[in-house]
Amino acid sequence: MTKKKNPTKSLEEKLLKQLKGQNLTDAELKRVIKGMREPRKHRIKQYTHNETDEFLFGLLGDSHFGAKSTNKAALNDYYKKAYNDHGVREFYHAGDIVDGIPVHRGMIFEQYALGVDAQVEDVAKDYPSLEDAVTYFITGNHGLWAQKNVGVDVGNLIENKRDDLIYLGPEEADIQVAKAITLRLIHPGGGSSYALSYKPQKIIEAYSGGTKPNILGIGHFHKMIQMYYRNVHAFMTGTFENQTPFMRSKGLAAHVGGWVIKGRSHPKKGILEIQGLFIPYYD
Numbered sequence: 001m002t003k004k005k006n007p008t009k010s011l012e013e014k015l016l017k018q019l020k021g022q023n024l025t026d027a028e029l030k031r032v033i034k035g036m037r038e039p040r041k042h043r044i045k046q047y048t049h050n051e052t053d054e055f056l057f058g059l060l061g062d063s064h065f066g067a068k069s070t071n072k073a074a075l076n077d078y079y080k081k082a083y084n085d086h087g088v089r090e091f092y093h094a095g096d097i098v099d100g101i102p103v104h105r106g107m108i109f110e111q112y113a114l115g116v117d118a119q120v121e122d123v124a125k126d127y128p129s130l131e132d133a134v135t136y137f138i139t140g141n142h143g144l145w146a147q148k149n150v151g152v153d154v155g156n157l158i159e160n161k162r163d164d165l166i167y168l169g170p171e172e173a174d175i176q177v178a179k180a181i182t183l184r185l186i187h188p189g190g191g192s193s194y195a196l197s198y199k200p201q202k203i204i205e206a207y208s209g210g211t212k213p214n215i216l217g218i219g220h221f222h223k224m225i226q227m228y229y230r231n232v233h234a235f236m237t238g239t240f241e242n243q244t245p246f247m248r249s250k251g252l253a254a255h256v257g258g259w260v261i262k263g264r265s266h267p268k269k270g271i272l273e274i275q276g277l278f279i280p281y282y283d
Helices: 007-020 026-036 072-086 116-126 140-150 154-161 198-205 245-249
Strands: 046-048 054-060 090-093 134-137 165-167 172-178 181-186 215-218 224-229 232-237 257-266 270-280
Touching (some): 054 072, 054 232, 072 270, 116 154, 198 232, 224 270, 232 257, 232 270
Parallel strands (some): 181 215
């Protein structure tokens, strides 16, 4: 009886023969094999911060510490107003807390703190610190540049420097801010659109049923807008970086400021009421 040939084994032998002919180093071979693996299913990290019927928090993004255009005065004033005038004790930062390592020509000349270590130290020293106030943050694309290019996670480095700065992971995180109410922090990619509402709309449209958050905080675009779409209360977080030379060359405005979000919820009915107050700053 003739033994059937295993087609999978034949394919593996053929691929192995081809790889050997490429004279790859062990490190290069590992990268090729890693790239051939089926990607893991994407999972958003989930956290529980509040189980009451009411929620109150600050929402901001894109502070870009290390960039000459960062507006620390506005950031500090926002924290004080949210803290003293509105009773906020929890702040959520939607990414790009630092400006990251230079990745395009001329970016190095737009920074006062060069390198990951210098920017992390700058955050540890100058990021707003108020008694009993905590800031939870994701990193965003500028922080990921460092991870991809030099292999360090900026979020972990910052969290190790300050007890009141809590890292929730890169790009996305889900937080329960009230009973059955989820705030999703995201830092997407891509450029700004002509209509401010277009990006939030397309992001929300991409969520399938059962995966949508109740509240969506969107960083990256340096714009502010509040909209309600597909039962999602979306907020573009604005920024605490003044208009950069790059943004000016592209005709893009920077909406400097941050939000105070508060409301009431019901475990079965969802959000009963929500109020978004934006605190703006001008050059």
